Amino acid sequence: MIAIGESIHVISHRVRAALEEKDAKTLQGLAVRQVEAGAQVLDLNIGPQRREGHEIMPWLVDALQEVVDVPFSLDTTNSAAIQAGLKRCRHPAIINSTDATDERMNAMMPLAAEHNAGLIALALGDEGLPPSAEARLDLVMSRILPAAEQYGLPTEKLYLDPLVLTVNGMQDQALQTVTAVHYFKELSDPPPTTTAGISNISNGVPAQGRPLI
16 A cells, blocks of 8 residues: 655645745645655645646655655646656656546546656546446446557556545445445456545544544
8 A cells, every 4th residue: 555645735725825935845844744654655736727837846846856755646737737747756756637538638648658657547527426336437447448548558557546535425425435446456457556535535524523534
């Protein structure tokens, strides 16, 4: 199992301010603390950053590589930012992410193949999240795997994500997510890598309920 640290996320007011101000020290501190806590990969979520993403991502990669020596997961919908960041990474990186739509696969799969990067692939299509594990498996088999083959991206470079949903009103989806992971593992030999955003479980949960999670 690989632990991916998620603390460098633009949703955090502190991180957003540090990115806007190019405050490397704050972001470096977050990176070091995550690695010291056991993170083996760091996710760098800069948000869409449509205007300056191609400058922010490589700056962030350079700043963090001064203090940690782990791979990065480059997390943005801005493909130009992804490409700029990939060029600065010392270790093979992970792109976070594509889904099963043509727009996302056409943007992210060529980048992953070109830079020998991993690619998180969400079981999410044009109609949103399939409600059942079987439907998520079908989406991976009918859309994601054929597209990866088309772009020359080996299956072992894919990180299949069945999508973890919040327990706050969506507890019935937990079984579908776990079952989908089992299905994904049967797709090939050796089995493909799977990933899951465990922190999603607590999204929207009232403060008094968080100690139970």
